[in-house]
Amino acid sequence: MTTAAGGFDERRRVRHARYGEGTVESVERGGLSLRVRFDQFPGLHVSLPSRLLRLVETDAAAPLAREHVAKTAAPALSVKLAEKRQVLEALRLGVVPMRGLMAYTVGRDREIETFRSMIEDPGCGRAVAVLGDYGTGKTHMLELMQHLALARNWVVGRTWLDPQEAPPSKPRRVYSALARSLVYPDRLEAGECGLLPLLEGEPVDLCDGDGCDHVFLGPALRFARALSESLDQDPGSLALAELSSRMLDWIEGRATGVSQDLQRSMHRRLHVRDRVLALSDFGTLPRVYGYMISGLGMLARKRGYAGLLLLLDETELFSALDLEARSRAVDVFRVLLSAALPQGDEIDVSEVRRGGRGIIRRLPPRFGHQSHVAIGLAATPGSLSETFLRETLGASRVLELSSFGREEFYEMGDRVFALYLDAHPGLNPAVIAGLESKMDLWLSRGFPSGPREFGRRVVDFLDQCRHASLDFSRGAS
Numbered sequence: 250m251t252t253a254a255g256g257f258d259e260r261r262r263v264r265h266a267r268y269g270e271g272t273v274e275s276v277e278r279g280g281l282s283l284r285v286r287f288d289q290f291p292g293l294h295v296s297l298p299s300r301l302l303r304l305v306e307t308d309a310a311a312p313l314a315r316e317h318v319a320k321t322a323a324p325a326l327s328v329k330l331a332e333k334r335q336v337l338e339a340l341r342l343g344v345v346p347m348r349g350l351m352a353y354t355v356g357r358d359r360e361i362e363t364f365r366s367m368i369e370d371p372g373c374g375r376a377v378a379v380l381g382d383y384g385t386g387k388t389h390m391l392e393l394m395q396h397l398a399l400a401r402n403w404v405v406g407r408t409w410l411d412p413q414e415a416p417p418s419k420p421r422r423v424y425s426a427l428a429r430s431l432v433y434p435d436r437l438e439a440g441e442c443g444l445l446p447l448l449e450g451e452p453v454d455l456c457d458g459d460g461c462d463h464v465f466l467g468p469a470l471r472f473a474r475a476l477s478e479s480l481d482q483d484p485g486s487l488a489l490a491e492l493s494s495r496m497l498d499w500i501e502g503r504a505t506g507v508s509q510d511l512q513r514s515m516h517r518r519l520h521v522r523d524r525v526l527a528l529s530d531f532g533t534l535p536r537v538y539g540y541m542i543s544g545l546g547m548l549a550r551k552r553g554y555a556g557l558l559l560l561l562d563e564t565e566l567f568s569a570l571d572l573e574a575r576s577r578a579v580d581v582f583r584v585l586l587s588a589a590l591p592q593g594d595e596i597d598v599s600e601v602r603r604g605g606r607g608i609i610r611r612l613p614p615r616f617g618h619q620s621h622v623a624i625g626l627a628a629t630p631g632s633l634s635e636t637f638l639r640e641t642l643g644a645s646r647v648l649e650l651s652s653f654g655r656e657e658f659y660e661m662g663d664r665v666f667a668l669y670l671d672a673h674p675g676l677n678p679a680v681i682a683g684l685e686s687k688m689d690l691w692l693s694r695g696f697p698s699g700p701r702e703f704g705r706r707v708v709d710f711l712d713q714c715r716h717a718s719l720d721f722s723r724g725a726s
Contacts, residue, residue: 262305263344264440265297270305276342283342299343299701303440304335333672340665340704341712347437350396353664353704356657357390360648364394368401368558368623374646375556375623376589378638380630381650384699387627390650391560394625398558399434403623404447404549406431407560410567417567417578420538421530423585425502427559428545434554444501444545446552448473453551455544458618463544464608468523469500470548475519492518502528502541526609532577533604539584539614546588546621556621559585565632579637582626584614586641589624596641655692658703662688665707673715680714 261273263285271287274294284296332348339346340353354361360379367375381387395405408426410417415426429443436442448470455463455470476493483489492514498504499511505528512525528537546557567578580601587596598614628634630649639647653661666684670676687710697703 261338261342263302263342264305265302268295273342283344302342302344304339304342304344304346305440330672333668337665337669337672337708340708343701343705345392348396349668350393352668353661353700354389354393355660355664355700356653357386357393357650360390360650361393361397363648364397364625368398368403368555371591371620374590375620376586376642376646377625378635378642378647379625379627379650380635380638380647381627382630382652384697385650385652386700387629387650388562389700390648391562391625391627394558394560395432398555398623399432399437402434402553402555403558404431404433404554404556405558405560407562409562410564412566412569416570416574417564417581418532418570418574419530419577420532420535420581420584421502421505421528423561423581424528424538424541427542427561428501429503431557443497444469445497447545447548448497448500449477450552453548455548455551457616463540463547463616464524464526464612465500465528465541466544466548468521468525469496471521471523472496472515472519475521479519489518499525499528505530529605531604532574533602534609535577535580535584535601536598536603536614537605537609537612538581539588539598540612540616542585543588543620543622544616547617547619550621556623558623558625559589561585561624561626564626564634564638565629567628567634567637568632575633582637583641585624588615589620589622591620592618653696653700653703658692658696658700659688661700661703662707665704666711669708669711676711676715680711683714684710 262270263273263283264270265285265287268285268287269289271285274284274286276283283299283302284294285302286294333352336346336349336352364377367373367377379387379390381390391407395407398405406427408415408423408430410423411426415422417423430441431443431446432441433439433446436446452474453470455467457463473493473496476489476496480486480489480493495504495507495511495514499507508525508527515525516522528541542557542559549555549557564582567575567582570578580598583596583598583601587598590596601614603610626634626638628638662684666681670678684707688707691697691703691706697706
C-alpha cells in the first residue's frame, strides 16, 4: 500500500466495463496495473491494466487527494478545483479522467485538428486510423478523441479487441463490447450506460430511406416503450424488471440463443407483437452488425445527438489470427468502416460473406443512406492491420503518431505542474526547480515508456514535495 506521501489513497473508486465499480487496493507495476476490489465480488481482489479502468466521479465536496487532517471541517471545493484534482488523481493512477484531458495533452495539434474536422464535416468521411509504436500515445489519442467527441454531443463507444472478449473475427462480440461501452454527453457522470438511454424516451420512427423499419432496433424501441409503461403502472414488479434486463441483454448482443424464449415472454406480458430475431455469434454475419451499428447511429441522431463514434484499440490483434479468422476479421473491419463513410464513398462490401437464413441473410450491411457513424481504429506499425488500414482508408485518413522527444516531455511536465499549482495553491512555486532537475534525470536515463508513465512520475514527485514540505527556494538538490 502506498503512503499518503506517494499520493495513493485506498478510497479511490474506479469503474470497469464488465465488473462495474470497485475500490483501488494498490498500484502495481509502476502504475501500469491496479489491484481492485469490485463491489460485485467483495472477496476477490483483481489486478487489471490501468487502461481498462475509468476514474469514478466523486462528490465535489470531497478532496480527491489525501490532505493532512484538519481540526475543523474543510470548505467545499469549487467544481473547477474538484475537476483539476480529479485530473491529477487520474494521472496518479494511470487511468482516464472524465474531464480535463486537454490540460496535459501536448504535441498532437495536427491530429486533434484532423479529428475535429472529421466529426464536424460529414462529407469528409468519418473514418480514421491512428498508427503508433508502443509508448507513443495511441491509447491517449483515442481517449482524447472520446473527450472531443463528447464535448460536441456525440455518443461514444470504445473497446479493446481481445482474444476472448472481443476477437475481431467475431462480429457479435465486437458489437456487444461497443454497445455496452456507450457513454453519453449528457450523462458523463453515469459512465458507460449501454443502449438503454437510446431506447428510453419518446417514440421515434426508425426507418431507412426506403421506408423500411429496422428489424432489430424497431422492435427493441417498441418493447422498451411498452415495458416502461408497464413498470409505471406496476413499479414493484420483479418480473417486468427482469424482462427489461433480458431485452437489453438481447439487443446489446450479450446473450445468444434467447430470441424465441424472449419473444414468448414479451408476448405474454406486453401488447407488442414484434418478432425477436437472434443476434448470433457466427463469424459469417458481419453484415448484420454493420446494419446494427448504422442503425444505432441513426437512432442517436434522432435522439438529438450528433451521431455515434466508435473507437477500437489493439487492432494489431488481427495479425495473430489464423488465415480463416483473419479473413473474417477483414470482413468485420470493412463493414464497420463502410458504415462511417458517406454515400458514394463506401468501401466495397459486395464480397463480404452473407450468413444466416431468410430475413437475416437479406439484410444490407448498412441501414439508411446517410451515415451518422464515425470510427477510429488504433494499430501498431508493422502489423498486418496497418497494411489493411492503409490500403482500405488511404493515406489521408491515417494519422501517424511520432514518439515524444525531450521538448514534448518538458512541455507536458510544465502543464502538469501548472495544473497541480492551480489544484493545490499552497504548494511552493519554487518546487519547479526540483521538478526540472528530476525531469533532466529521468530523460537522461532514457525516455519513459510513454506520456502516461511520465505524467504519473511528475504527479508523484509533486505529491512528495507537498506532503514533505520540501523547500527548493535555494535551488534543486
